[in-house]
Amino acid sequence: MAEMAPALTEVSARYPALGRLMQAVVDVWPEHQGFLEKSLEPRTDALMETSDRIAAAILELAGDHVREHAEDYRWLCAQIQEEELNFVRTGRYRYSTFAETNAHVYSNAAFMRRYMHGLLYSHVLWYMHISSLHFFSQRLAARIKAGGRVLEVGSGHGLLLFLALRDLGLAEAVAWDLSAVSLEQTREALGRLGALDRARFAVQDMHTAEPGSERFELIILSHLLEHLEDPVDALVRLRPLLSKRGLIYVNVPLNAPMPDHLILLKTPAEAEALLVKGGFRVLEIASHTTQAASLSRAQKQETAVTCSIIGEPA
Amino acid sequence: MIDVFDLDDLVLTPATTADDIEEWDSLSHVRLVVAVERKFGFKFTNSEIESLKTVGDLVNLIRTKPA
Numbered sequence: 001m002a003e004m005a006p007a008l009t010e011v012s013a014r015y016p017a018l019g020r021l022m023q024a025v026v027d028v029w030p031e032h033q034g035f036l037e038k039s040l041e042p043r044t045d046a047l048m049e050t051s052d053r054i055a056a057a058i059l060e061l062a063g064d065h066v067r068e069h070a071e072d073y074r075w076l077c078a079q080i081q082e083e084e085l086n087f088v089r090t091g092r093y094r095y096s097t098f099a100e101t102n103a104h105v106y107s108n109a110a111f112m113r114r115y116m117h118g119l120l121y122s123h124v125l126w127y128m129h130i131s132s133l134h135f136f137s138q139r140l141a142a143r144i145k146a147g148g149r150v151l152e153v154g155s156g157h158g159l160l161l162f163l164a165l166r167d168l169g170l171a172e173a174v175a176w177d178l179s180a181v182s183l184e185q186t187r188e189a190l191g192r193l194g195a196l197d198r199a200r201f202a203v204q205d206m207h208t209a210e211p212g213s214e215r216f217e218l219i220i221l222s223h224l225l226e227h228l229e230d231p232v233d234a235l236v237r238l239r240p241l242l243s244k245r246g247l248i249y250v251n252v253p254l255n256a257p258m259p260d261h262l263i264l265l266k267t268p269a270e271a272e273a274l275l276v277k278g279g280f281r282v283l284e285i286a287s288h289t290t291q292a293a294s295l296s297r298a299q300k301q302e303t304a305v306t307c308s309i310i311g312e313p314a
Numbered sequence: 315m316i317d318v319f320d321l322d323d324l325v326l327t328p329a330t331t332a333d334d335i336e337e338w339d340s341l342s343h344v345r346l347v348v349a350v351e352r353k354f355g356f357k358f359t360n361s362e363i364e365s366l367k368t369v370g371d372l373v374n375l376i377r378t379k380p381a
Contacts, residue, residue, distance in 0.1 A: 035339065081340060085363070088348040290341065297320060303341050 007037050015048055017056035021124060024070040032074070035291075039127045042292035050134045055124045057159060060192050062120070069117040073125070076118025079259060087257035088302075093264050094257070098229050105260040106179070115259075116185065120157045128306045131288035132251050135308045136160060137167040139284060140218070143247060143310065144168045148217030151175075151241065153206050153234075154224040156182060158189035164218060165195050174216070176204040206234050215243035222251040225274065226261045235278020239313050248280055248311045254287075256304040267299065271307040280311035328370030350376065 008026065012019025026033045043051060062069045086094055095101050105111060123129045146169030152161050155175040164170045173195065177183045183201045190199045207230070219238055225231035235248075242248065252274070254265050265271050272282050288306045289298040298305050320337065332338040338346075347363050350372065356379045366372050 038339075077340075081344065082360070084341060084344045085348070085360075088344050089351070089357075291339070300320065301342070301345065 007033075011040065015052035015055070017059055018048070018052045018124065021055045021059060021066070021121065024066045025073060025121065025125065028067060028070045029074045032077075036125060038291055039125060042127060043130070046138075047130065047134050050137065051124055051130050054130060054133055054159065057162060057193060058120055058124055061157065061189050062117075063192070065117075069121060072114040072117035073121040074118075075114050076122070079115070079118075080257070083257035083259055087255075093261050094259060096262055098227075098262065101227070101260045101262065109181075116156065120159075123157070123159060126290070127292045128288045128290050128304060131292070132286075132306045132308045133159070133163070135286050135288070136249065136251075137163055139286075139308075139310060140164075140168055140247070140249060143283075144170065144218055145245075147171050148243065148246075149174065149214070150218040150220065151216040152220040152222070153177070153204075153238070154182070154221070154227075155186040158186040158193065158195075160220050160222050161186070161199065162190060162193045162195055164220065165198055168218070170218065171198065173199040174214075175199065175201045176206060178203065178205055206237055209237045209241065211240040214241070215246065216241055217243050217246050219246070219248045220250075221248065223253065225250065225252050226256070226263045226265070229262060231263055231274060232277045235275065235280065239279045242313060246312070247283075248275075248309075250275065250307075250309040250311070252307050252309070254305040254307060255298075255302045256306075265307075266302070268295075268305075268307050271309060275309055275311050276314070279314055281314040282309055282311050284308075284310040326369050328368065328373065330369040331367055346372075354379065356380070 008019055008023050011022065022036050025036065059066060083094060095104065123133060148170055149172045150161065150164040150170045151174045153176045155161055155177065161173040161175060165173055175183060175186045180203050183203060187196070187201050190196050219242060225234065228234055252265060252271050254267065254271065265274070268285055268287050272285055275282055286308045287295050288308065289295055290303045290305070293303065295305065324335070332343065347358050347366070351357050354376060362375060366375065
């Protein structure tokens, strides 16, 4: 391992997991240190605490592959750079149909493996992502009654289900995905995080979901709607699955070119309108920008923003 | 570059690098090269984009492109 960078030594003293994760990335990508330091600058003490706790969970998930995942993170950033170039040149995302993203991204197992590892690290390394996780834990804790059931569709790395169980006090987590392979990843992740005994998994297309006897206090759609051809239909289908006073939580990005994004939203108002079309009333919306830029600057430059939305059935 | 970086008081020399301008990160770099592409009507290759380290590099590269 390379000698620890001075700025990261200071971080590691107070936030050991965060320091270790960042150092792993700097070891394989020294030129990225400036970006990482800049992403730390705007973080409050509370956000740094959240960052450290999420970093600890991510290190647990990475297991013996912390360095390899760091290399995958670097690879992911190179993929995004290419998508950014295409986006700024054309004003559009590269693909517009599920058939295209399925052919070029989802069906490519090697690509998907690196992609998911890189995204996992981005959840603590990118201000935009850690800020949205912090919002999730803080704002939903103020609204969710402990003890209920949470559903996440497209649960991937499992971090949000884990936080819903640990920080929100929900009793049971249910994960849905179209892909049995993805579900297995969530199952393995929750196993590593010690939450398997409170989780269930089902291969389920939300577009064909029928309200059964099961109701959820919280439904999470995090970085999901932008991958769909018909996100409004997904929202309409899921709405009847909420219990009385149940909430929906959505993370959806603006101006975020990724190889598997279909729906381009440009403003927080467009994100909010999507929820309203799906039959929800928006209770709270927060915009988390790339490197904590002001929202007006992010909108002017058309750089990525994650909108976190808490809603209830209208 | 003033528009891309959103800085009214930007002072540039051929030796100016991304380290000299806080707003010059990987995202604004992409926006800068695409703004130049639009202005001059050509496209940079990926390796050209990656090789640009200074304002002087950018000016020299523009000079190599057909008018």
